[in-house]
Amino acid sequence: MKQIIRADLQNAIHQQGLIACLDAYARDPMGGGEPLAEDAKLRLINGLLRQPANVNFLAQHGTDIVGAAVCFMGYSTFRARPRLNIHDLCVLPTHRGQGLGRLLLQSVADYAREQDCCAVSLEVRTDNRTAQTLYRSQGFGHLDSPMEFWVKPLC
Numbered sequence: 001m002k003q004i005i006r007a008d009l010q011n012a013i014h015q016q017g018l019i020a021c022l023d024a025y026a027r028d029p030m031g032g033g034e035p036l037a038e039d040a041k042l043r044l045i046n047g048l049l050r051q052p053a054n055v056n057f058l059a060q061h062g063t064d065i066v067g068a069a070v071c072f073m074g075y076s077t078f079r080a081r082p083r084l085n086i087h088d089l090c091v092l093p094t095h096r097g098q099g100l101g102r103l104l105l106q107s108v109a110d111y112a113r114e115q116d117c118c119a120v121s122l123e124v125r126t127d128n129r130t131a132q133t134l135y136r137s138q139g140f141g142h143l144d145s146p147m148e149f150w151v152k153p154l155c
């Protein structure tokens, strides 16, 4: 049976499942093609637990965790409503093409509506046609904006 659940980061099975999904994403060409660093894996769960805005969804196939959506709640000052960002979305390669990515996105959107969010946002590579097709089918679209994504690296 396939289902989407909220992750409980105190649950060791959920912890390992989430790390495995993020590692698979990192290894994917769309995630950079390199495994997650071991020290990042070690810090990840405690780091997320310290982020009050973090919420995570897991795709289960039977008892196996085979997909994940890592999200952070933000806030739109102009709309004066929360806005949920999907930071990572991944389904294990062995379980792709079975509708789990779509189910994850639907659960994220349901949660965002419950929280009175004005929108769900995400970033997607310009060459990630698979994800773009999925996102379009779920109502996402390219933001027509002159804004660029900038960063100041600190480590």
Ligand SMILES: CC(C)(COP(=O)(O)OP(=O)(O)OC[C@H]1O[C@@H](n2cnc3c(N)ncnc32)[C@H](O)[C@@H]1OP(=O)(O)O)[C@@H](O)C(=O)NCCC(=O)NCCS
Pocket (backbone or CB within 6 Å): 025, 028, 030, 031, 089, 090, 091, 092, 095, 096, 097, 098, 099, 100, 101, 102, 103, 123, 124, 125, 128, 129, 130, 131, 133, 134, 135, 137
């Ligand atoms: C993107 C990803 C999450 C999709 O997960 P998935 O479970 O395979 O997707 P689904 O089975 O729910 O597919 C839903 C829809 O997406 C599109 N899609 C899925 N796989 C596709 C493919 N290989 N080519 C084109 N469209 C595809 C289709 O529109 C599909 O609907 P359909 O089956 O009715 O045709 C998965 O491919 C993945 O984890 N990729 C690596 C990580 C990644 O790129 N994440 C997104 C970062 S922005």
